[in-house]
Amino acid sequence: MKNSFGNSLTVTLFGESHGEYIGAVLDGLAPGIEINHEYIKKKLSLRRPSGKISTARVEADEYSIVSGVFNGYTTGAPLCILIPNTNKKSADYGEKMDIPRPGHADLTAEIKYHGFEDHRGGGHFSGRLTAALVAAGAIVGAALEARGIKIGSHISELHGAFDRGFEDYESDIALLSEKQFPTLSDETRMIKEIEKAAAGRDSVGGILESAVIGIPAGLGEPWFDSMESMLSHALFSIPAVKGVEFGLGFAFADVYGSESNDAISVKDGKIFTETNNNGGINGGITNGMPIVFRTAIKPTPSIFKEQGSISLSKMEKVTLTLSGRHDPAIIHRARAVVDAMTALVIGDALTVRYGTDYLSKKD
């Protein structure tokens, strides 16, 4: 299914940037999960643009849950989240898109949909839709937290500026959950890079590093539904994601097996590995160590600098200078989406493994 994902706990996404609503349907949710609106709102606020490093289009994201919840708890029936698009300026857009924006889906959408796509603000391709994913992910994420499973992401790299890595996962994740700009060390340098890009009518990307802790061993499958496969599938669905790696990832290319194999150890009857170069996954299956992965985010393609493109009607080269409202960086907002997608994948893996009631069980 094209706009759906998951095996037993699934999410279906719909909507366009300038349509009436964006939304998502969560199906296969356990009954009896308490809906924590504060938690959902907080997660949405982490995705929302803020300050001068973001777009001037700010949406209230006043979601409503129109099905699947009764008396404050999930019912087990599909849960539909709707978020109205309120702050849209469709008058900025003509009837037809003629000059596709470089780095965007404008051209591929035109080819795939033969000109019928809603091109306003990126239409169905818009990062705007990730608000619905964040809300859906928050519902699952809260249920995971109730079981001791926690997810957090920080910006590990941004145009030459670096954050420290995870040290104490528990407290680092707690720290990140409170920060609008998610770094473990001081963020000043990164914000300066974004401001510099903005000043230059340009944009920057970066790398997010994520960790999942409290995850049981034994989730995932040997081949096509390996934990890496399922996570990467979901992560690459996020606009602007162009790379995903687990554990050492691409750095595995420069080490010996004796350096990268994680020695297995045991203490007080609990098995663990002395290092975590495999990012918590062996043979596609979780080993009980933190799942650690990194996601590469490309610079926002919408920049104010003049760019080369073509006129589709005239089939000739033109220059394009965008106006409107655009983010010089979306990586700090993207982390809320990465966390949400991760929650959805982990929630699905647990539901497949332990059954459809698992996420509401208190054991």
Place this chain on the structure above:
Amino acid sequence: MKNSFGNSLTVTLFGESHGEYIGAVLDGLAPGIEINHEYIKKKLSLRRPSGKISTARVEADEYSIVSGVFNGYTTGAPLCILIPNTNKKSADYGEKMDIPRPGHADLTAEIKYHGFEDHRGGGHFSGRLTAALVAAGAIVGAALEARGIKIGSHISELHGAFDRGFEDYESDIALLSEKQFPTLSDETRMIKEIEKAAAGRDSVGGILESAVIGIPAGLGEPWFDSMESMLSHALFSIPAVKGVEFGLGFAFADVYGSESNDAISVKDGKIFTETNNNGGINGGITNGMPIVFRTAIKPTPSIFKEQGSISLSKMEKVTLTLSGRHDPAIIHRARAVVDAMTALVIGDALTVRYGTDYLSKKD
């Protein structure tokens, strides 16, 4: 489905390293695809170990196609490939696995399957199963080539040794299809690195760079079935893959949007982009440029050096020194698997988009 992948053209994988057969079922194949055994054998030979940089276990890979082919052409019914396991030394293995090998799936399999897994030679997790994927991928790959779609991969990096990048895709892919050790420039340095690792009773990994050319624009979906999602899902199913990136990938972190956006251009009525930093995919959908991606392969976890592990029966730390037959590097063999998986994903995307007869159409 756990050991199946694809939407309309699907592959199902089965078998264990020391079982009677490994195999794969291809379902949704167009009728009328000519089976080219020379092509399949050649692809299998590229995956087969050879020389002192590989394991001493060499399998003939004498596959048979036991269904779905009649008079030399696919019938449209599911095609089952069987490959017997002939060169197995199960006497090397005891009744129970007691000391899980670091970096392997031994421990996670034990936890997930409660000790019922076939642990001999890695069982269902063994890289041995990729032979069936290579055969399946070759059947689809030959059909793609008949339509002008070609796939090739080279080792771009291996323990500090680097290959040049793709220059002329067409001739570079042709070159790679003939090389047992797939590099575009001289491979001496890389092979020395592998020999050095082998001499040190150790192993190395590396990075594969792949390209797909001749691919039509408009394949893939905006969100969950984005071309990146589908490819990464399949690629991360391959044992030892720990990273996947498209176009600039992780290098997007250090450039400006104005540097990474691909300017759109047109010549003789044909639209293209002046650069290909997005690796042929925008908004999850192919744009007609070559699809370019890189896959990180970790060092073979089976090394002869002493390693730390535990005895599961005694729940105490032990040291482990492997004997048997192991590869000091599998990256040169893995490229055949990467090419096969890519063929399967592209074949599926074409079948979804253009219907179940597409791969046999001559138009």
Place this chain on the structure above:
Amino acid sequence: MKNSFGNSLTVTLFGESHGEYIGAVLDGLAPGIEINHEYIKKKLSLRRPSGKISTARVEADEYSIVSGVFNGYTTGAPLCILIPNTNKKSADYGEKMDIPRPGHADLTAEIKYHGFEDHRGGGHFSGRLTAALVAAGAIVGAALEARGIKIGSHISELHGAFDRGFEDYESDIALLSEKQFPTLSDETRMIKEIEKAAAGRDSVGGILESAVIGIPAGLGEPWFDSMESMLSHALFSIPAVKGVEFGLGFAFADVYGSESNDAISVKDGKIFTETNNNGGINGGITNGMPIVFRTAIKPTPSIFKEQGSISLSKMEKVTLTLSGRHDPAIIHRARAVVDAMTALVIGDALTVRYGTDYLSKKD
């Protein structure tokens, strides 16, 4: 996926009888299908209760399409239909359901969802949700009609009253599309049976016979995705459906093969069968003849007569006398749902076979 169906053109259903909205997401729709609101409204009107043979709860069914449509045409992105629940009387319902209604899902929902289900008006199990399916089916159905594929259903049997069978499919389907109470011959006797049941504080079911004409040969698959499998899967999803048969169906039990085999013939280069005992399907695949099937609808379980049930809180037997608004028969309304489901399945089969653009092609 639990509340989704289809392979390439899929529908996802959500909502509860007394929630804010019911709705459906259609995904995989071709771009460029014109939205015909008159057609959708007409189909919804055929499902809507009317007259004294239906419930007194009448909903306006004022649907809105909140995504996937732009300038009056489908975009290719998921299309979400919302229908608000306006005429609800939730005050009729207490906090907890204590006495499950016989023949309903009350008890099974309670067991499956551990008491968290929205029990008001049947919640997610309510026939109310079929309004969203009818709207979704109408969008696909209009696209099918534009390609010459037509679907119609009549009540062939109702508590001892019988309708004539299809004679001229084309004109019979045209006739049915205009009738609120779908019979090919005079409906007086059937309506009397319903009125008699209503007068007796009781309810009746019946049998719907459906036909699909203009369908190309070659749709469906030999085994699990046989046309019968896909249609029956969708039809049995409709509440109250308890039987599905194709062609002679259960009457095959009493004839010889020589009587039931359909002789193959040819005229003017066109192949057909002289009879249609197989209902247009052989080996799971359409043969180009009309698809003909019958669907058994059980009597509405909500009746005003006193019935035996239990109190879940006291775990003892009680008698139950329902008040509120209930249909003495829903079969005439159900035919709109059967037609809608059929359209969705046929649309999916065509999309799988001929690709994602097929439904909008004018050829």
Place this chain on the structure above:
Amino acid sequence: MKNSFGNSLTVTLFGESHGEYIGAVLDGLAPGIEINHEYIKKKLSLRRPSGKISTARVEADEYSIVSGVFNGYTTGAPLCILIPNTNKKSADYGEKMDIPRPGHADLTAEIKYHGFEDHRGGGHFSGRLTAALVAAGAIVGAALEARGIKIGSHISELHGAFDRGFEDYESDIALLSEKQFPTLSDETRMIKEIEKAAAGRDSVGGILESAVIGIPAGLGEPWFDSMESMLSHALFSIPAVKGVEFGLGFAFADVYGSESNDAISVKDGKIFTETNNNGGINGGITNGMPIVFRTAIKPTPSIFKEQGSISLSKMEKVTLTLSGRHDPAIIHRARAVVDAMTALVIGDALTVRYGTDYLSKKD
């Protein structure tokens, strides 16, 4: 997926009547299920032709399990069953099928696969493939029996001859499991009907009635994955099945709601219904009562009587008189397939609901 079925426990079918092997892959099986070869062989023997009421082609059905089993227990990895085709007479078949057999898939296969299908003995459409389904179903069925879930089917009707219905499910199912010709009362009349058909160079069909006991309440989903939807999907995949009904099924058309609603009752803290007109399923979900359904089997289309068909090469009408080996009835053999498919669907529903280890749990 076209030749696969199931959500968490899935089966993939492959093979042709005259190919080297037929087979099936079971994926998602719990680890630790003991393989009971006696049980599998017995189930296969119930499907095997025997005596003069069956085809003269008798296959040994010497299956082998080539993956997914180790030391006599399932491993959790995909289990592949292979059954060689030994007793085939392909010399009976020319290069091309020219005269499609009425009632068979010959014509639809030709249209769908453009002449590339393996037409020998029905190819992939052959009932021969059900041997692989019976073997797969037996593996799951034995695991179900170990949990107290039992499945049995009898011929309730055959060309005017009738069997009694289920009385004591437990002992009736035990009785049926021992009978090659599955009736609850005396089978003489039915066998006479088959012999009469055979003598007339003709064939008969009939109706199978099946029951599943020991099934927990709460399995299945409200809409598209209703227990009726999943079962009918699987049952209609069986060649010759043309009707499926649950509980009263089509007889619901002639009763009042007050007659067909199943009064709910309770005794010793155990909830049950006083009748079982709904066949153990309400709102798509099992209610804990026996699941009861009937499957209509059409007469074997291969008859020795002269029939009308066409020559595809000449596109003109011809008469066709079949020779070779054919069954005058397959209903007694089909019951083994119905039981197997039912086991697969129930096994899948349990795995979805309770997780991937469920079938091997002893609790």
